[in-house]
Amino acid sequence: MTSRLYAVLGVLFFSALSALSLGGQVFYFVFYAVALMLVYALLSVLLLSRTLRIHQRLDSLQVERGGKAELVITIVSKSILPQGPVTLHLSLPNGRSEVSLYPGLLSEKTASFSLQFNHIGIWDCGADRMSVSDVFGIFKKNKKIRDPLPQMAVLPRGFSVTALPFAQMDDGRALPNRSGEDVTSPEDTRAYRIGDPFKRIHWKLSSRNRSLVVRRFEIPAPPDTLILMDCTEPIGGEQHLDGALRLRDTLCETALAVASMQMANEHAVRLPLYGAVQSEFHADRSGSLHLLKEELAYQLFRGGEAFDRVLNLELRRMRRTGACVVITTRLDALIAEGVNQIRRSGPHVRFYLITFEAGHEKYAPYIAQMQQHMVEVNYVTPA
Numbered sequence: 043m044t045s046r047l048y049a050v051l052g053v054l055f056f057s058a059l060s061a062l063s064l065g066g067q068v069f070y071f072v073f074y075a076v077a078l079m080l081v082y083a084l085l086s087v088l089l090l091s092r093t094l095r096i097h098q099r100l101d102s103l104q105v106e107r108g109g110k111a112e113l114v115i116t117i118v119s120k121s122i123l124p125q126g127p128v129t130l131h132l133s134l135p136n137g138r139s140e141v142s143l144y145p146g147l148l149s150e151k152t153a154s155f156s157l158q159f160n161h162i163g164i165w166d167c168g169a170d171r172m173s174v175s176d177v178f179g180i181f182k183k184n185k186k187i188r189d190p191l192p193q194m195a196v197l198p199r200g201f202s203v204t205a206l207p208f209a210q211m212d213d214g215r216a217l218p219n220r221s222g223e224d225v226t227s228p229e230d231t232r233a234y235r236i237g238d239p240f241k242r243i244h245w246k247l248s249s250r251n252r253s254l255v256v257r258r259f260e261i262p263a264p265p266d267t268l269i270l271m272d273c274t275e276p277i278g279g280e281q282h283l284d285g286a287l288r289l290r291d292t293l294c295e296t297a298l299a300v301a302s303m304q305m306a307n308e309h310a311v312r313l314p315l316y317g318a319v320q321s322e323f324h325a326d327r328s329g330s331l332h333l334l335k336e337e338l339a340y341q342l343f344r345g346g347e348a349f350d351r352v353l354n355l356e357l358r359r360m361r362r363t364g365a366c367v368v369i370t371t372r373l374d375a376l377i378a379e380g381v382n383q384i385r386r387s388g389p390h391v392r393f394y395l396i397t398f399e400a401g402h403e404k405y406a407p408y409i410a411q412m413q414q415h416m417v418e419v420n421y422v423t424p425a
Contacts, residue, residue, distance in 0.1 A: 044175070044181065044182050047181065050076060053076050054073060054077060054080070058073045061073055079178060080180065082176070083181050084176075084181055086121065086123040086125050086176045087176050087181040089121045089122075089123060090121045090123075090128075091183045093120035094121070094145065094174060095117070095120075096115065096117050096118075096130075096169065097115070097117075097118070098113065098116075098168040099114050100112070100113055100167060100192045100194055101114065102194075103193075103194065103195060104197055105159055105195075105196060105197070106197050106199045107159065107196055107198060107199050107295075108158070109158070109159055109196075110156055110157065110158050110159070111156075111157055111159070111194060112154050112157070113156075113167050113192070114152065114154045115130065115143075115152070115153050115154075115155070115169060116150055116151070117130075117143055117150065117151050118145070118149075118150040119151075121145075122147065123147075124177050125174065125175070125177060126174070126178075127143060128144070128145055129141070129142050129173040129174075130171075131170060131172065132155075133169075134157060134167060135157065135158075135161070135194075136160070157194075159194060159196040161196065161290070161291055162197065162198050162290060162291050162295075162338065162339055163339060164193055164194070164195055164196075164339060164340060166191040167192055167193070170187055170191060171185065172184075172185055173185070195336065195339045195340075197336065197338075197339050198335055199295060199298075200298045200299050202299065202303075205307075206267060206300065206304060206367065206390070206392060207390050208265055208365050208389075230257075230258045231247060231255050231256065231257055231258060232256060232258050233253065233254070233256075234248075234253070242256040242257050243255070265309075265310075265362065265363060265365070265389070266310045266311070266359075267300070267301075267309050267310065267311045267363075267364065267365050267367065268313075268359055268366045268367070269300055269311060269312065269313040269367045270366065270367065271293055271315070271369045271370075272293065272349040272352075272369065272370035273316050273317035273318075273341055273343060273349075274317075274345075274346055274347075274348065274349055275343055275344050276289035276290055276293065276343060276371040277371050278371055278397050278398055278399065279371075279398065282424075289396055289424055290341075291424065291425075292396045292423075293369055293396055294338040294339075296396065297313060297334075297367075298331070298335065300367045300369075300392075301323075301334055302331055304365075305325060305326060305327060305330070305331065308327070309326060310326040311324070311325060311326065312359070313337075314352075315337065316347040316349075316352050316355075317341050317344075317346040318344060319340075320346070321337060323337050349372065350379075353377070353381065353383070357383060357384065360384065360387035360388055360389060363388075364389055364390070365392070366384050366389045366391045367391075368381055368391065370395065370396065371395070371397060373395055373405050373409075375408065377408070378408040378411050381412055381417055382411065382412060382417065385415045385417050391416075391417045391418065392418040393412060393418065393419045393420065394420050394421075394422050395419070395420070395421055396422050396424065397422075397423070398423060398424065400421035
């Protein structure tokens with residue numbers, strides 16, 4: 043119903059009262075005309091709401107942050123009665139909006155809208171409700187669109203970071219994968235050479251061959267780069283426009299930048315994601331970057347494991363880690379201690395603090411503590 047309905051009902055009432063009181067033909071004519079208009083308006087709205095169909099699609103299913111795409115909406119009317127405009131209530135990445143389309147008689151109407159996607163994530167785009175009305179604007183009926191909305195996956199875009207060094211051995215070479223030195227899994231055997239440690243001698247085989255034989259182990263694999271990204275809700279963006287979304291964007295794009303730089307040099311990268319749905323990315327070739335972009339886009343950044351607990355859990359990987367990157371929006375005593383424990387385990391550690399308050403004095407004690415343990419600390423300010 044609309045405000046016009048009350049005015050029409052008032053005219054209908056007074057025309058009926060005048061016709062019955064005065065008996066004038068003109069009052070009967072007005073009464074019947076208004077009554078017919080009401081019946082027609084009601085029928086046209088009910089018929090349109092039952093027969094109207096809507097189709098929605100995006101011309102692309104994925105864009106990088108800041109990219110654009112077209113939303114195409116088609117409404118098909120099978121009503122034989124003229125009707126008023128159809129108002130579509132749109133759910134868009136930058137908020138809600140409304141648009142009115144005139145479907146016409148037994149025809150379809152198509153409209154397209156250019157959308158810009160400024161933040162990483164999975165965004166529903168399209169009309170979730172619609173309102174139909176008659177040509178007189180007397181009746182209006184709201185209807186929920188039950189079909190799922192088209193979804194756009196907004197992927198992070200990378201940027202350049204400086205090369206990440208691995209922990210070094212005494213001779214200056216990159217520290218190999220220490221987990222490859224397991225004496226319980228030899229690859230082959232060979233004759234003993236002067237200087238071989240006794241613990242590698244295969245005593246049973248040596249007694250059988252009557253000569254010393256030592257186990258030969260697999261060539262240690264190159265070390266991994268472990269990227270630990272905070273998947274809990276970002277903090278520190280409350281006083282800034284779209285602050286939480288901008289922090290999320292920077293978290294994802296920093297992780298992507300580090301992974302891209304390492305994989306370009308054919309270094310293996312591991313990125314465990316301890317979000318609401320846990321997963322892990324592992325690759326050593328740049329061709330896998332698109333998979334990482336999708337993994338990051340689907341992160342909800344709510345729920346999941348507390349980040350200080352994640353740092354403690356990941357200590358078990360340090361035997362095969364040559365460098366570790368920590369990316370978070372929070373820095374406190376627990377985070378600083380977790381980072382220092384990782385550094386004491388051997389790998390080179392780079393710490394990225396994503397914040398709008400770079401250089402704030404509240405971070406100074408924790409940064410000094412990490413730098414004393416030879417942790418490389420970097421600020422990243424969201425764009």
